[in-house]
Amino acid sequence: MFARRISGRPRSAATVLVVLGALLACVAPPAGAAPHWGPPAPPNPYLGPAGTSTMHGDAGSTDVTPLPGPGTGRHSLSAYPLVSACPTLLQGSDRLVVALCTAVAGQVPTVHLIDPAAPAAPFGRSLARFELAKGSLLGGVYAYLDNDNRLVVVDGNRQLLRLGHSRDAGGAWRLTVDSRVDLSGSVPPGDNVTGLTPDWNGNVWFATGGGVVGAVDRAGIAHARALPAGEEVQNSISSSPAGTAVASTHALYQWSFRDGDLHLDWRRDYDRGGSRNPGQLSWGTGSTPTYFGPSTGSDFVAIVDNAQPRAQLRVFHIESGDEVCTLPVLADPGGSENSPVGVGNSVYVAGTYGYPYPVVPPGAGPAEPARAPFTGGMARIDIDPIGCHEVWNNDVRSAAVPRLSTGDGHLYTVIREGPAVTTPLDGFSFVVIDPADGSLAHTSPLPGTAVNDTLQMSGLVTDTGDFWQGTVTGILRIRAE
Template sequence: MPTRSKKTRTLALVAALAAVLGTAGPARAAAPPANPHLAAGGAGAMHGDTASSDTTPRPGPGTGRVAAHRTALQSACPTVLAGSDGYPVAVCTGIFDRAPHVHLLDPATGASLTELKLAKSGVLGGIYSYLDERDRLVVADGSGDLLRIAHVRTAGGGWELKVVERTPLTGAVAAGDSVVGLSPDWRGRVWFATAHGLVGTVDTTTKAVRTADLGEAVANSLSTAPEGAAVATDHALYLLRAGADGTPRVVWRRAYDRGPARKPGQLSHGTGATPTFFGPRTGSEYLAITDNAAPQENLIVVATKDNRTVCRIPVLDPNGSGTENSPVGAGNSVYVASTYGYPYPAVPDGAGPAEPASAPFGGGLTRVDLDRDGSGCTVRWDARIRSAAVPKLSVADGMLYTVERTGVLDPARTGILDRYDFLAVDAETGRVANRSRLGTGFLFDTLQMAGNATPGRVWWQGTVTGVVRIAPQ
């Protein structure tokens, strides 16, 4: 039997034994399923992997002193990816032209080595992109095409971002609609979801596009695992699989409490979460989302196979909670960060008014552990952390990495002069193990964006004006 198969079986056995003994923590979590069509290294997608686990196999900057360097790109950069070659690729939206810009960054300094401007699309266009197994960016642009973009050396020794594949989606995606999420499946097909609720697959070799209309809006990305593709609309969570011809088919649908309206600190009416596959045995036996119940939202965990309810448990502040972030899932543990009251400078068209219209940003980070037999769950800890980024768990060092935003006079009263600190949070206890100042003021606003780790314990974090490179000093 090949060595890789032996290793996989051994890790699965260790994870199962840990779960039985009740000691399954982040360091013992089963790794998310390794998608063969995603770049290696744990930073090929915004949420790290196609399961959207928001975990990384790499250690982060740790608990010692760090050095942070901001690269100004005149763009908001919610997506910073990296493949097997270690070169970060940032997908940003220009502050002035509102168009997507792709930057290849220097791994050592964070400087932009080259840039490619794409056709302008919707508010979320280009954000949920990924790197394929050859480190090529897969992204949908405003022209209605699905692109693969490679970074290649030029004759003069520099770098170039080059479109090497283009697949039209205009025949499938109607005018006025836009792609909001992309993820590959295990056959190499590209799954996509649109703002108006169209879900589809693309075979970029044959150019075949197959779609199904869910009839409900989608505001976040979709996740893929061997069991299928998970999509959360503004009404329900779906598991889908492709038929023989590639057409998406609904395996099951789970409605959730979408609440009376959009909450302050959320960008849509409904869940703000991309679905998270996780689990202690296969890394994908469970699915987690948050609902939009008022005043306190719930974490919902279901069995991927049959939609069985594992738990529905209130999380975060009982007087007003909500999140725009995907839960972190590892082993038997899920981590949920509050974005309730976060001062987004703008919301997408059609998002509707928030109720209440505004609220202080008090933050909150909760760990929920599943029972060993998968029959329920309990809150392990609550931490009053005002997370201004999508937390990500390093299973290598047991730390949750995020950025905290603190008001000048009142920690929960946000303004343009707020302080931003990079945090390492002990995933076992919820205690802040390290705090390092990134900067003060609007330039450092991380706007609930996700970071990613690369070799050398380097952390890459997008901001509203560029990218920050954080590394041990």
């Protein structure tokens, strides 16, 4: 790239550095510069509303919503004490909230239908509930709402279900199985689906903890491929108009469905480190892949690897799989179990190193070290013409997957308060972060301690501007007064 000539002479190293420095001064905004949101990817026609139909907001798992949140003013707090951990909170076009929770007693996955317009207190009752067959710790966690407001999920019996909701003759709400596809011919006994998403042609893609990638076509026929021996998929999967991204414990893949079958577009290895990090649930990336980009909304796909002692952001072109950049992020040591937030030419990464998960999936392997302080930290990285660069980093200890609102320009999350060495007495606060410079724009303490542990779960911004956050015991609703 240095063979071009100026005034007929080769560029010297010093000249190159001066030119690159001038270029970066023009294209690399300093901390405090407003990010460029860019256009979103075109809506997936087989999903519900943008920003509220998947755990990570959309098919590309951007963790971005066009809806404005509660902002930086005074907030009120309500609780839905469901005696369950609630990692998946979704809202359909009918404005009802569908929550996929795991009951504390028996660890049974349970779907709750909630009217967000009804008072949450005193009991936070759901309109209807539906128990799913139990699978693994992460099996059945990831689900989405389709374009008919049905919850699409795979239960512990390896059944792909579409759960609809309606009123019966007496006016009571009920959740019912509208359709069922048996995946037992593609998912081996003892394995569980950990990732689920539709593509732009209506095929429903899935991935399993045991390393199977598959798609159910529109005729209801399942097609599947096994990843190389030893590779697991312990996070959800994402789709874009170009393909479906799957991050295994060894590599990032992009697949497409052509001519009636699965095709591997490309595969890229990443640094998985020498062991599982404390604060992560598997030995490998903790990321659901994030599609993002300034031109189409899905020019690139990103994960955070498990390099040690310091994790790296990895960004690839979606068409070719060519590397855009690899950049160390977060603290040393550090890592992340969370999917990056991606929009325009910016990526936001939250650190989870040392987060005290009460249990990890079977087969996750020991962490090295077994325990560590929860260091947290968050960073914004921007793509530029020659790769990428860090715009800012802070010491925010996010205890949830951050959610970025392009509707109001705020980054929302819940942080863990207290010393770096965590205890059950730690508190939690809802915070609003300025994505331009990483500063805290607002903090609202949440009542209680361990009962409000958000356990690195995703939040939801509803169409009325409320922020819903799952905890280990139910759901919190934060509303602007």
